[in-house]
Amino acid sequence: MATETTPRTAAGPDGGQDGLLHRTWIRVAAVFAVLIAGYGLLRGQMPFPDSLDVGLGALFDDVYAWIVENRNTSPLFLYGFNYASVGLGSAVILINQGLTLLTPLGVIVLGTFAAWRVAGAKVAAFTLATFAVFGLLGLWDQAMTTLSLIITSVLLALLIGIPLGIVAGRRPGFERALRPVLDFMQIMPAFAYLMPMLLLFGIGNPAAAVATTVYAIPPAVRITALAIRGVDKGALEAAESLGSTRRQILAKVQLPLAKRTIMLGVNQTIMLAVSMVVIASVIGAGGLGDAIYQALNKVDVGRAFEAGLAIVLMAIALDRITAAAGDEARGPHVPPALRRPLLIGGLLATAAAVVVGRLAGLADWPREVRISISDWVNAANTAVQDVFGGFTAWLAEATLNLLLDPLRSVLTDSPWWLVVLAAAALGLALGGWRIALVGGVSILACGLLGAWEESMDTLSQVVVAALATVVVGFAIGVLASRSDRLAAVLRPILDAMQTLPPFVYLIPAVALFGIGRIPALAAAVVYALPPVIRLVNDGIRGVSANTVEAAESLGSTRRQMLLKVQLPLARHSLLLAVNQGIMMVLAMVVIGALVGAGALGYGVVFGMAQNQLGLGMTSGLAIVCLGLFLDRLTQSAAR
Amino acid sequence: MSSPANDPQLNSEPEPKFSVRSLWKIFGKNADGIIGGEYERQDRDTVREATGCTVAVRDVSFDVLPGEIFVVMGLSGSGKSTLIRCLTRLIEPTAGSVVLDGTDIRECSPQELRELRRHKAAMVFQHFGLLPNRKIIDNVAYGLEVRGQGRAERHARAREMIEMVGLAGYEDSKPGQLSGGMQQRVGLARALAVDPEVLLFDEPFSALDPLIRRDMQQEVLRLQRELRKTAVFITHDLSEALKLGDRIAIMRDGELVQVGTAEELVGRPADDYVRDFVADVARTDVLTVRWLMRDPREGEPLDGPTAEPRTVVREIVPLLAEGTAPVRVMDGDRLLGVVGRTEVLRIIAEDQSDDGKLGTGPQPLADGAEA
Numbered sequence A: 001m002a003t004e005t006t007p008r009t010a011a012g013p014d015g016g017q018d019g020l021l022h023r024t025w026i027r028v029a030a031v032f033a034v035l036i037a038g039y040g041l042l043r044g045q046m047p048f049p050d051s052l053d054v055g056l057g058a059l060f061d062d063v064y065a066w067i068v069e070n071r072n073t074s075p076l077f078l079y080g081f082n083y084a085s086v087g088l089g090s091a092v093i094l095i096n097q098g099l100t101l102l103t104p105l106g107v108i109v110l111g112t113f114a115a116w117r118v119a120g121a122k123v124a125a126f127t128l129a130t131f132a133v134f135g136l137l138g139l140w141d142q143a144m145t146t147l148s149l150i151i152t153s154v155l156l157a158l159l160i161g162i163p164l165g166i167v168a169g170r171r172p173g174f175e176r177a178l179r180p181v182l183d184f185m186q187i188m189p190a191f192a193y194l195m196p197m198l199l200l201f202g203i204g205n206p207a208a209a210v211a212t213t214v215y216a217i218p219p220a221v222r223i224t225a226l227a228i229r230g231v232d233k234g235a236l237e238a239a240e241s242l243g244s245t246r247r248q249i250l251a252k253v254q255l256p257l258a259k260r261t262i263m264l265g266v267n268q269t270i271m272l273a274v275s276m277v278v279i280a281s282v283i284g285a286g287g288l289g290d291a292i293y294q295a296l297n298k299v300d301v302g303r304a305f306e307a308g309l310a311i312v313l314m315a316i317a318l319d320r321i322t323a324a325a326g327d328e329a330r331g332p333h334v335p336p337a338l339r340r341p342l343l344i345g346g347l348l349a350t351a352a353a354v355v356v357g358r359l360a361g362l363a364d365w366p367r368e369v370r371i372s373i374s375d376w377v378n379a380a381n382t383a384v385q386d387v388f389g390g391f392t393a394w395l396a397e398a399t400l401n402l403l404l405d406p407l408r409s410v411l412t413d414s415p416w417w418l419v420v421l422a423a424a425a426l427g428l429a430l431g432g433w434r435i436a437l438v439g440g441v442s443i444l445a446c447g448l449l450g451a452w453e454e455s456m457d458t459l460s461q462v463v464v465a466a467l468a469t470v471v472v473g474f475a476i477g478v479l480a481s482r483s484d485r486l487a488a489v490l491r492p493i494l495d496a497m498q499t500l501p502p503f504v505y506l507i508p509a510v511a512l513f514g515i516g517r518i519p520a521l522a523a524a525v526v527y528a529l530p531p532v533i534r535l536v537n538d539g540i541r542g543v544s545a546n547t548v549e550a551a552e553s554l555g556s557t558r559r560q561m562l563l564k565v566q567l568p569l570a571r572h573s574l575l576l577a578v579n580q581g582i583m584m585v586l587a588m589v590v591i592g593a594l595v596g597a598g599a600l601g602y603g604v605v606f607g608m609a610q611n612q613l614g615l616g617m618t619s620g621l622a623i624v625c626l627g628l629f630l631d632r633l634t635q636s637a638a639r
Numbered sequence B: 001m002s003s004p005a006n007d008p009q010l011n012s013e014p015e016p017k018f019s020v021r022s023l024w025k026i027f028g029k030n031a032d033g034i035i036g037g038e039y040e041r042q043d044r045d046t047v048r049e050a051t052g053c054t055v056a057v058r059d060v061s062f063d064v065l066p067g068e069i070f071v072v073m074g075l076s077g078s079g080k081s082t083l084i085r086c087l088t089r090l091i092e093p094t095a096g097s098v099v100l101d102g103t104d105i106r107e108c109s110p111q112e113l114r115e116l117r118r119h120k121a122a123m124v125f126q127h128f129g130l131l132p133n134r135k136i137i138d139n140v141a142y143g144l145e146v147r148g149q150g151r152a153e154r155h156a157r158a159r160e161m162i163e164m165v166g167l168a169g170y171e172d173s174k175p176g177q178l179s180g181g182m183q184q185r186v187g188l189a190r191a192l193a194v195d196p197e198v199l200l201f202d203e204p205f206s207a208l209d210p211l212i213r214r215d216m217q218q219e220v221l222r223l224q225r226e227l228r229k230t231a232v233f234i235t236h237d238l239s240e241a242l243k244l245g246d247r248i249a250i251m252r253d254g255e256l257v258q259v260g261t262a263e264e265l266v267g268r269p270a271d272d273y274v275r276d277f278v279a280d281v282a283r284t285d286v287l288t289v290r291w292l293m294r295d296p297r298e299g300e301p302l303d304g305p306t307a308e309p310r311t312v313v314r315e316i317v318p319l320l321a322e323g324t325a326p327v328r329v330m331d332g333d334r335l336l337g338v339v340g341r342t343e344v345l346r347i348i349a350e351d352q353s354d355d356g357k358l359g360t361g362p363q364p365l366a367d368g369a370e371a
C-alpha cells in the first residue's frame, strides 16, 4: 500500500521529527490527564443538559408521521419513491425469477461456465463447490435472493458510478466537487443510512437495494475516474492530433485503455455490495443475510454458521471471478476464432441443463440431497465452550471491568463540556485548529442530537476495540515484516478475511462470547485486523533497503533497527493503519448492536424495528458525527 | 556531407504555408495577465518566481513556406515541443496568431479545427503516443478511422505505410512488442497515412539507430521533394538539422534567437548562443561560394576554374590548389564574383580555431573538421 515517499526516506530519521512526535504524545497525554481529573472532581454532576437537545428527534418523528400519512397521496411518493421502490422491487424479483427459471442445474452450469471462461479451472471448481454448498445446506433459495439483490444493486451502482467516474476523470473541476461527497460516503458507517432508506422506500428488498447501491457507488466512481485519468497522455494527445472528437477519444482511447482498472472498480463495487446486502437484512433484505440475522436473534450459532458459510463462499467466488475479469491472461487461452462458438456452446449447455433439470423434476434443489451441519456446529461450539468457556468468560469479564466500564464512565460521567473540550484539544494536538473545530463540533453534535450517552458508550467501545486492534495488529505486522514465511502464510488468510462481509464476523464472536458488548468488540477487532496487519507489514517492508543497509553498517541491533529506523520511516503507513483500523472498528461496533452491544447501533436497530424514526435518525447521525471525529483526528495525525 | 540548402526565398516569394505572429504560450494560472503587464519583458526565471507561471513560448514570429522543411532547434526546455503543439492548438496559445493557408487557426471552431487536424496537418511525437491496446495496423489506420473511412480501405492504406517505414510483417503485433525505434516508425506511418499537407515532427527520430535514422531522413526528404509536403521538424541533432532543414530556427528560453539557412547561422550567428550551437559544424561544409564571393580585384586573373553559386567551400579547395587564379562563381554565363585562396583559408582557419578550442587539435585539410 502507501509506500514511503522518497524525500522522507532520503532524509532519514532526524531528531526533529522524533522530538515533534514526542511533543504530540505529551500533549495527548495531558488532554487525557485533564479529562480524568475533571471526571474525578465533577463525576456525574454535569450530564449533557436536556435543554441543549435541538429536538431533531421530535422533528424526524413528525416527518415520519407525515410520510406515513401521505405515502399514498403525495406526488413525491406517488410518482417518485414509490415508483423507484416498485421498480427496484420488480428488478430484484425479475432477476430472482430468472434464476428460478434456470433451475439450480441451469444456474450451476451457467455460473461454472462463466467462472471458467473468465478465471480458469480453479475458480470454476470453487464456484461449483459454492453452488453445491448452497444446495446441500438447504439455502439455495436464500442464496439466489441474495444474488439477485447483489446483481440489481451492482448494476445500479455501476450504471451511476461509471458514468460519474468517466465525467470526473475527464473534468478535474467536477472531480473536485465530487470528492468531498465521496469521502463522506466512505467514512459513513453503513448502518447510519439504513434508516432513511427504510423511510423512503419502505421495508423490504427495494430499500435494501438502494442502501446497497449507495454504499457501493464510491469505489465505482473513484476507480473509474482514476482509470480515465491514468490513460497515457501521449496516446491521448496523438489521438487528438489526428482530429478525434471527444466521443471518439472516449470510445477508442480512454475506455479501452482504462478497462482493466475499471474492472478493478467493478470488483470493489461487488465486494462492497456483498457486505452491505447482508447488513441490509435489518431493513428487510431477504436471503442469506436474513438467515444469519434470524439465527443470531435466536443465538442459533449452527444455523448462523451455515448461512455465514454460504455468504462467505459467495463472496470469495464473486471476488475471484471479477478480479480475473479484467485480465485475459487469467482465463483459459481461447483462440479468437473459437470465442463465439464457445460462448454459444456454453449457453446451449445451460439451456440443455435447464431442460434436463425440468424434465427430471429438478425445478428446485431436491429436498433429499441435503446435509445440515448446524447440529455439528452447535455440538462443536458446546465442546469449545466447555474447554475455553472459562477463559473467554474471564477475558470478557476482565475487559468489561477493567477497560470498558471505567472508560464509559469517564466519558459519560465527566462534565459534558469537558469531553467536548477534550475532543477539540485532541484535534489541536494532532492536527491544528481546523481539526480541533471539527472534533469539538462533531462531539458536541452527538449531544445536540440527544444521543450523548449512547455516543459516549459507542465511543468507549470503539476506543477499547481500536486499542486491542492496534496492539495485536502492530505486533503481528512487525513479526510478518521480519519473517517472509509468516508473511507468506498470512497473505492468503488476510486476503480471505478482507473479502468477508462484516456481518459474518459476528457469528464466531457470538459463539465464543455469547451476547453483549464483548462479542461486538471481538468481532470488531478481528474485522479490523487484516488491513492493519497489512499496512504495518507493507510499511516496514517499504522502508528503503538502502537506508536499512546504512543503519546495519553502523552496527544497529535488530531492535534498534526496528525502533530507530524502520518504524519511524514507516510512520505514514502506521498512522494510516491506525486510521483504517479505527474506522473499521466503528463500523463493526455499530453493527454489534445486533448481538446486544447496545448504544448508538441499538438506537438504529430499535428505531427501525419500532418505526421510531426520530431515534433511528438521530442515532444514525450521531454515528456519522463520531465517524467524522475519529477519521479527521487519525487522518490528520497521518499527514 | 550537407548539400547547400535550396533556399526557397530565392524564388519569387510565395504565400507562406504557416504564418506565425507574436505567438505566446504561458503555462500557469492567470497567464493572461502577464502579456502587456509588468512582467512581459522579464526573463523566464523572474516571471516564474514572481507569478508561478512558465513562459514556454515568447513572442515568436516566423513563416514556413510551402514545400519547405523548417527545423527548430534549441536546448531542452527551450519550448520547442510547446511551439509545435501550438501550431494545431494541441496546446492553446496564450496570445498571437497562427495562420495556415490563410485561415487563422485560433479563430477555428472545434469542428474546423478537427477537420484541419484530420486532413491538413499530422504530427509525429517525441514519445510516440501509440495506443497500446491496438494492433500496429489499427494504430496506423487510426487517423483514417476517425475520419470515417471503411475498414478495408483504411487497412490497405495502413499496410502501404507500414511497408514504407520498413515494418512489413508486424501489422498484427501490439506496440508493446516492438522496440522503441520501431514504435517511432509506427508513429511516422500513422502521420503519413492521412496524407497531410503539413507534417509536424517533434524529435521523430531520436529513438532510431543511425542506419534507420538515415533511411527515415531520406524518406522525409523524398516526401518533400516528390510530394511537396511542408514540414516543421524539431531535432536536437545538428547534422540532422543541416541535412533536412531548408531553414533552421534556434530557440532559447521560449524565444526565437535566429531564423535562417544553415549558411546564415554558421556564417553570421546572431549571438554567442547560436555560435555555440553551430560551433561543431565545419564551415567549409556549409558555406557556399556565393556566401564567400567578392568582386574580382583589379588585374586578377579571371581564367580560374568555375563553380556554381551553391557549391560548398570544401568542394573548391582542390580547385584552388591547382592554380593561383581565384575560382569564378558563375550563374550560367554570368560572372557573379570570385573566391580566392585568402577567403577559403580564412574559413578553414576559423574551423580549426573552433576545434582548437574544443581541444581536438588541427585537422588535416581535406577532412575539414568533420571528425
Ligand SMILES: Nc1ncnc2c1ncn2[C@@H]1O[C@H](COP(=O)(O)OP(=O)(O)OP(=O)(O)O)[C@@H](O)[C@H]1O
Pocket: B027, B028, B054, B055, B056, B074, B075, B076, B077, B078, B079, B080, B081, B082, B083
Ligand atoms: N503542461 C505544462 N505545464 C507547465 N509547464 C510546462 C508544460 N509543458 C511544458 N512546460 C514548460 O515549458 C517549457 C518548455 O517545454 P517544452 O516541452 O516545450 O520544451 P522542449 O524544448 O520541447 O524540451 P525537450 O527538448 O526536452 O523536449 C519548460 O520549461 C517546461 O517546464
Ligand SMILES: [Mg+2]
Pocket: B080, B081, B082, B126, B202
Ligand atoms: Mg520536446
